[in-house]
Amino acid sequence: MAPPSGSPLPPLSVDRASPVPLHSQLARQLERAVADGTLPPGTLLGNEIDLAGRLGLSRPTVRQALRTLVDKGLLVRRRGVGTQVVHSRVRRPLELSSLYDDLEAAGHRPGTRLLVDRLEPATGPVAAALGLPEGTEVHYLERLRTAHGAPVARLRNHLPAGLVDTAGLESTGLYRLLRAAGPALHTARQSIGARAAAPEEAALLDEEPGAPLLTMERTTFDTTGRAVEFGSHLYRAGRYSFEFQLMVRP
Amino acid sequence: MAPPSGSPLPPLSVDRASPVPLHSQLARQLERAVADGTLPPGTLLGNEIDLAGRLGLSRPTVRQALRTLVDKGLLVRRRGVGTQVVHSRVRRPLELSSLYDDLEAAGHRPGTRLLVDRLEPATGPVAAALGLPEGTEVHYLERLRTAHGAPVARLRNHLPAGLVDTAGLESTGLYRLLRAAGPALHTARQSIGARAAAPEEAALLDEEPGAPLLTMERTTFDTTGRAVEFGSHLYRAGRYSFEFQLMVRP
DNA sequence: CAGTGGTCTAGACCACACT
DNA sequence: GTGTGGTCTAGACCACTGT
Numbered sequence: 001m002a003p004p005s006g007s008p009l010p011p012l013s014v015d016r017a018s019p020v021p022l023h024s025q026l027a028r029q030l031e032r033a034v035a036d037g038t039l040p041p042g043t044l045l046g047n048e049i050d051l052a053g054r055l056g057l058s059r060p061t062v063r064q065a066l067r068t069l070v071d072k073g074l075l076v077r078r079r080g081v082g083t084q085v086v087h088s089r090v091r092r093p094l095e096l097s098s099l100y101d102d103l104e105a106a107g108h109r110p111g112t113r114l115l116v117d118r119l120e121p122a123t124g125p126v127a128a129a130l131g132l133p134e135g136t137e138v139h140y141l142e143r144l145r146t147a148h149g150a151p152v153a154r155l156r157n158h159l160p161a162g163l164v165d166t167a168g169l170e171s172t173g174l175y176r177l178l179r180a181a182g183p184a185l186h187t188a189r190q191s192i193g194a195r196a197a198a199p200e201e202a203a204l205l206d207e208e209p210g211a212p213l214l215t216m217e218r219t220t221f222d223t224t225g226r227a228v229e230f231g232s233h234l235y236r237a238g239r240y241s242f243e244f245q246l247m248v249r250p
Numbered sequence: 251m252a253p254p255s256g257s258p259l260p261p262l263s264v265d266r267a268s269p270v271p272l273h274s275q276l277a278r279q280l281e282r283a284v285a286d287g288t289l290p291p292g293t294l295l296g297n298e299i300d301l302a303g304r305l306g307l308s309r310p311t312v313r314q315a316l317r318t319l320v321d322k323g324l325l326v327r328r329r330g331v332g333t334q335v336v337h338s339r340v341r342r343p344l345e346l347s348s349l350y351d352d353l354e355a356a357g358h359r360p361g362t363r364l365l366v367d368r369l370e371p372a373t374g375p376v377a378a379a380l381g382l383p384e385g386t387e388v389h390y391l392e393r394l395r396t397a398h399g400a401p402v403a404r405l406r407n408h409l410p411a412g413l414v415d416t417a418g419l420e421s422t423g424l425y426r427l428l429r430a431a432g433p434a435l436h437t438a439r440q441s442i443g444a445r446a447a448a449p450e451e452a453a454l455l456d457e458e459p460g461a462p463l464l465t466m467e468r469t470t471f472d473t474t475g476r477a478v479e480f481g482s483h484l485y486r487a488g489r490y491s492f493e494f495q496l497m498v499r500p
Numbered sequence: 501c502a503g504t505g506g507t508c509t510a511g512a513c514c515a516c517a518c519t
Numbered sequence: 520g521t522g523t524g525g526t527c528t529a530g531a532c533c534a535c536t537g538t
Contacts, residue, residue, distance in 0.1 A: 021507060041475060047523060058509045060310070063524090071321060073437055076473045079524045080517030087475020088437060096498050185498045187323055187338060193491030194444035194462045212444040212462035212487075223326045225291060225337020237462075241443030248346050248435045271526060297504060308528045313505090329505045330536025 010038045014055055022057055026065035034074050034085050045075070045083040073247045096188050096220070098173030099145055099153060099233075108147035112170045116142035119161055126158045129219045129230040137161050141169070144204060151205045153235040163228060178229060183222035190218045192242060197234075205236050212237040260288045264305055272307055276315035284324050284335050295325070295333040323497045346438050346470070348423030349395055349403060349483075358397035362420045366392035369411055376408045379469045379480040387411050391419070394454060401455045403485040413478060428479060433472035440468045442492060447484075455486050462487045 010033045014025045033039040045051065045066075052062045066083060069075045077083045103110035119137045127134040141157040157174060164177045179185065193215045202209040214235040222228050260283045264275045283289040295301065295316075302312045316333060319325045327333045353360035369387045377384040391407040407424060414427045429435065443465045452459040464485040472478050 023507080049523095058511090060510090061508060064507090066524095076436070077524060078517080079515070080522070082523060086436065086473070088471040088477075096496060186326070186336065187495055187497050189493075189495045191491050191493045192442055192464075194464045194487035196462050210460065212446050214442075214444045215491075221338040223336070227338075237444035241441050241465075243439075243441045245437055245439045246346060247437050273526080299504095308530090310529090311527060314526090316505095327505060328536075329534070330503070332504060 012051075012055060014057065023061050023064040023068070026055065026057070026062065027068050030065065030069060031072075031074060034069075039085050041085050041087045041089075043085045045085070047082060096175065096185060098175035099155070100173030101175070103145070103147050103152070109149075111146040111149065113144040113146070114141070114166075114170055115144055116140060117166055117169075122158065126230060130158060130160065130227040132160070139163065139166075141166065141174070143169070147239070150239070151236065152239050153233055154201065154204055155234075156232045158230045159228065160226075174229070174231075178220070183224075183226070183228050185228070186221050186223040186225075188218050188220040190216060192216050194237070201234060205234070207236060214240060214242070216242075262301075262305055264307065273311050273314040273318070276305065276307070276312065277318050280315065280319055281322075281324060284319075289335050291335050291337045291339075293335045295335070297332060323495075346425065346435060348425035349405070350423030351426070353395070353397050353402070359399075361396040361399065363394040363396070364391070364416075364420055365394055366390060367416050367419075372408065376480060380408060380410065380477040382410070389413065389416075391416065391424070393419070397489070400489070401486065402489050403483055404451065404454055405484075406482045408480045409478065410476075424479070424481075428470070433474075433476070433478050435478070436471050436473040436475075438468050438470040440466060442466050444487070451484060455484070457486060464490060464492075466492075 010029070012026065012029050014022050016022070018025065030039070030045075039045075046054075048059050048062050048066070051057075052059045055062070066075060066077065070077055074086060075083055076086050100110050100112070118140055120140050121135045122130065122132055122138045124134060126138065127136065130138065132138065139157075139159040139161050141155070141159070143155045143157075144151055145153045145155055155174075163183075164174070164181045166177075169177065194212055195215055197205065197207050197209055197211045197213050199209045201207075201213065202211060205213070207213070214237050216231070216233045216235065218229070218231045218233075219227050220229040220231075260279070262276065262279050264272050266272070268275065280289070280295075289295075296304075298309050298312050298316070301307075302309045305312070316325060316327070320327055324336060325333055326336050350360050350362070368390055370390050371385045372380065372382055372388045374384060376388065377386065380388065382388065389407075389409040389411050391405070391409070393405045393407075394401055395403045395405055405424075413433075414424070414431045416427075419427065444462055445465055447455065447457050447459055447461045447463050449459045451457075451463065452461060455463070457463070464487050466481070466483045466485065468479075468481045468483075469477050470479040470481075
């Protein structure tokens with residue numbers, strides 16, 4: 001008896017002339033097929049040998065493609081069973097995103113008011129976060145982020161001087177500038193908490209004093225281990241929450 | 251001129267008789283060496299061919315070990331340069347943990363008061379989160395978590411009936427029970443926000459009404475895509491914050 | 501230029517799941 | 520037993536980095 005599946009795969013193909021690695025081509029095609037429903041949740045992919053043969057690839061190459069998708073949480077592999085598309089809906093597993101991009105993706109109309117943009121000496125906590133000697137000149141940014149014109153968050157950032165050009169900052173996110181500026185971002189350490197709004201904070205964010213606010217502190221590092229950004233942000237609790245998905249690594 | 255490094259590796263060795271895969275043995279040894287400082291940040295590992303030869307392994311096997319460590323954020327590889335230990339301190343990248351384990355690891359003395367433990371019909375939001383028909387009997391837990399005797403959080407959980415045995419729940423975390431109960435956890439979808447404390451909530455948590463509280467909602471799925479837990483939790487803002495590190499996936 | 505990781509191949513045997 | 524993924528090998532060539 002034929003198993004319920006094994007061949008209903010989308011038309012996969014690889015282009016050996018392309019500069020894109022073969023395993024990467026395969027991974028992207030499968031990822032797209034999962035995303036657009038061509039491969040519904042639970043679909044059993046054909047076994048690796050068949051897949052390799054059908055595409056004219058070797059098994060290790062196919063395995064590399066599958067491994068990256070398993071790591072992304074899109075596929076599940078079980079010995080003796082096969083490789084299936086994961087049942088639960090998969091969203092982005094928690095990326096280092098800027099609030100600006102988040103709002104834009106959610107269909108809100110993000111805006112930015114640049115409140116402060118200057119160099120100043122790093123105080124204790126900032127110097128510690130950035131790993132610089134206290135008193136070093138750092139770039140300080142303070143912004144008010146809005147959506148549909150209403151305030152959403154107050155963003156405070158300290159960066160090593162000269163790292164980014166703040167020209168386009170009113171119409172994009174800081175992270176986009178950082179990625180463009182050069183350093184390969186590697187990790188970020190975040191802390192999310194809550195506290196009551198101080199009077200000036202309340203006024204700026206259009207809340208009552210004492211209203212609950214979400215706080216987020218984040219230090220971002222590049223691959224060489226240097227801190228490229230320290231942020232200390234304040235979000236209106238009713239207008240924003242952190243949503244993310246996390247994967248269980250075995 | 252000899253480059254600054256290449257051989258100062260800890261005494262690596264693999265045991266071919268062990269049931270533990272070779273790549274996994276190597277990865278663990280390197281991980282431990284990074285963790286305990288034997289391989290300080292920035293250390294340049296010898297090239298893959300040497301490493302393979304020294305251990306009597308093939309290059310793909312060594313590469314598999316290195317890849318898992320790169321994925322974990324411990325190593326950085328650059329073509330033409332080599333493989334280095336990442337400079338910045340690496341912590342756990344955000345795991346699916348129970349508050350109980352977090353508190354215990356932080357040296358606090360976690361305690362639990364089981365407030366509610368019963369079966370009840372799933373209401374709308376709970377049914378939706380768990381993917382069950384409305385009205386299905388589900389297991390409902392309500393707990394007060396303390397540290398050093400002071401309240402830290404109120405935890406509300408809904409689970410499919412019969413999934414866990416709540417016997418040991420006063421002295422351990424729900425996640426430990428879930429992992430032990432069988433289902434292979436796969437992903438969790440979380441949302442972190444803030445709001446003001448309602449009067450009963452304030453009383454339970456030893457706060458003033460209106461005090462800011464952190465909220466966290468989480469639905470956890472197993473590899474088959476079934477929801478195994480829906481939690482709706484409340485944390486005292488002054489006593490708890492979410493700390494985690496996230497990696498930038500290329 | 502030399503050295504590095506990145507990619508790819510064509511096999512092999514083993515461990516586990518399901519029938 | 521049969522079929523699956525898991526592991527492992529011994530090569531090969533390419534692309535990028537830094538001198």
